[in-house]
Amino acid sequence: MKQLIDNAWVLTFDEEWTEYKDGFLYLEDDVIQVIGNKDEDRNRYLGMSDEIFDAKGRWLMPGLINAHTHLFQTFLRGLADDKPLLRWLKEEIYPFAGIMEEEDFYLSAMVGCLENLKCGATSVIDQHYVHMSPYNSDKVFEAMMKTGIRGYNCRTFGNRLPHKPLEESKERILNELGRLKDTWHGRENGRLNLMMGPLNPWGSTPDMFIDSYAFAVDNDLMYQIHTAETEDVVQATVDEYGLRNVEFFDSLGIVSSRTQLAHAVYLNDREKEIVRDRGALVVHNPVANMYLASGVAPIMDYRKMGIPVALGTDGPGSNNSQDMMEVLKATACLQKVYSRDAMIIYPEDVLAMATRDGAKALGRDDLGVLKVGAKADLVLIDWKKSHIAPVHKPHSAMVYNVNGNDVDSVWVDGKLVIHEKKAVDIDETALLDICQERADYLYKKVQGVRISR
Numbered sequence: 223m224k225q226l227i228d229n230a231w232v233l234t235f236d237e238e239w240t241e242y243k244d245g246f247l248y249l250e251d252d253v254i255q256v257i258g259n260k261d262e263d264r265n266r267y268l269g270m271s272d273e274i275f276d277a278k279g280r281w282l283m284p285g286l287i288n289a290h291t292h293l294f295q296t297f298l299r300g301l302a303d304d305k306p307l308l309r310w311l312k313e314e315i316y317p318f319a320g321i322m323e324e325e326d327f328y329l330s331a332m333v334g335c336l337e338n339l340k341c342g343a344t345s346v347i348d349q350h351y352v353h354m355s356p357y358n359s360d361k362v363f364e365a366m367m368k369t370g371i372r373g374y375n376c377r378t379f380g381n382r383l384p385h386k387p388l389e390e391s392k393e394r395i396l397n398e399l400g401r402l403k404d405t406w407h408g409r410e411n412g413r414l415n416l417m418m419g420p421l422n423p424w425g426s427t428p429d430m431f432i433d434s435y436a437f438a439v440d441n442d443l444m445y446q447i448h449t450a451e452t453e454d455v456v457q458a459t460v461d462e463y464g465l466r467n468v469e470f471f472d473s474l475g476i477v478s479s480r481t482q483l484a485h486a487v488y489l490n491d492r493e494k495e496i497v498r499d500r501g502a503l504v505v506h507n508p509v510a511n512m513y514l515a516s517g518v519a520p521i522m523d524y525r526k527m528g529i530p531v532a533l534g535t536d537g538p539g540s541n542n543s544q545d546m547m548e549v550l551k552a553t554a555c556l557q558k559v560y561s562r563d564a565m566i567i568y569p570e571d572v573l574a575m576a577t578r579d580g581a582k583a584l585g586r587d588d589l590g591v592l593k594v595g596a597k598a599d600l601v602l603i604d605w606k607k608s609h610i611a612p613v614h615k616p617h618s619a620m621v622y623n624v625n626g627n628d629v630d631s632v633w634v635d636g637k638l639v640i641h642e643k644k645a646v647d648i649d650e651t652a653l654l655d656i657c658q659e660r661a662d663y664l665y666k667k668v669q670g671v672r673i674s675r
């Protein structure tokens with residue numbers, strides 16, 4: 223299908239931050255064909271288009287990339303507002319996750335994907351680590367398929383986890399990775415993809431890390447691990463192996479350009495050099511780091527060293543939202559207060575992390591920027607509002623004024639999935655009603671499980 227998005231203030235997010243204030247974007251099927259100013263040859267495309275969207279008064283920008291979350295936690299929002307990471311996992315997240323059924327993983331991922339889209343994230347990496355039924359992962363893929371999001375299901379695992387219901391054997395993990403790859407990877411015109419990774423540095427045996435990494439290399443899959451999120455997490459590998467998290471991973475040979483370290487709050491200088499030298503990437507989750515009082519990742523040091531830094535919300539259990547627009551402001555403000563240097567980070571730094579560096583986390587160069595030949599993952603922002611206008615600098619306003627509710631319309635792979643704030647193919651009210659019912663039921667049940675222990 224040929225579509226013209228007309229009358230937009232186009233923000234390309236390319237290296238030069240090119241804008242077309244009175245612009246248009248023409249796409250055919252899933253690919254951007256032309257971007258220009260209205261006075262150029264826009265009339266030609268007006269005649270050629272099957273659909274024309276009048277985007278007057280709105281910004282057109284590339285979709286944001288949420289590079290780290292756990293979608294099932296939409297069912298756990300706000301359950302553990304005031305606990306540190308390891309207690310939060312043990313007392314709240316693991317027990318609740320343990321009683322969720324296959325259909326709950328579909329429903330919770332539906333809400334999570336929808337929230338991501340409605341807040342302007344067109345791609346999401348979902349670290350999914352709850353596999354009492356192996357088909358929970360299929361349910362996440364089904365939700366990604368149905369909502370229209372560009373979904374990267376990061377099949378996560380551990381073969382010696384302290385919470386036994388989440389533990390799996392190495393054989394099962396590798397078999398399941400093979401099955402999921404054969405069933406889902408590359409489906410929907412490449413919109414659905416498999417990724418993989420160990421849950422954390424202490425929950426797998428060394429041979430599990432090594433063999434799973436070999437699987438990632440053999441199948442060309444990206445590999446993401448929670449790393450150095452808190453000082454306790456670092457201490458776990460120091461106690462067992464005498465090595466900090468990244469030193470331990472590097473001793474196993476699993477740090478490379480396909481490796482992504484979620485959080486990386488506590489890396490020493492040697493570890494930072496390893497990350498840089500191996501070409502690995504960091505995923506920064508500022509809201510979750512603040513929420514769990516984990517600490518501040520020195521992301522501007524990483525960027526200065528040439529380490530790509532993508533952004534994520536982390537799971538709705540530790541955020542509690544999936545609003546990537548909110549993450550933009552948190553990223554900037556956290557670095558400023560931490561360094562006490564107001565010039566340490568600029569809006570363009572933040573936007574590059576949420577788009578072009580996010581695309582690196584997906585292993586792609588055709589996302590995170592509006593350019594000819596790129597995928598048509600597009601977001602329209604309604605900025606003529608009293609909390610945004612008047613605007614002098616749109617990139618600044620995007621980081622410091624816009625929130626997820628300002629997202630007007632969203633295309634993924636050239637398909638309109640959110641139109642004027644409404645999901646095109648999903649009855650949101652009915653979905654939320656059934657999710658509230660299930661979440662209430664599970665919450666009651668988990669209280670019972672706790673009492674009977």
Ligand SMILES: [Zn+2]
Nearest residue numbers: 448484536537
């Ligand atoms: Zn996480």
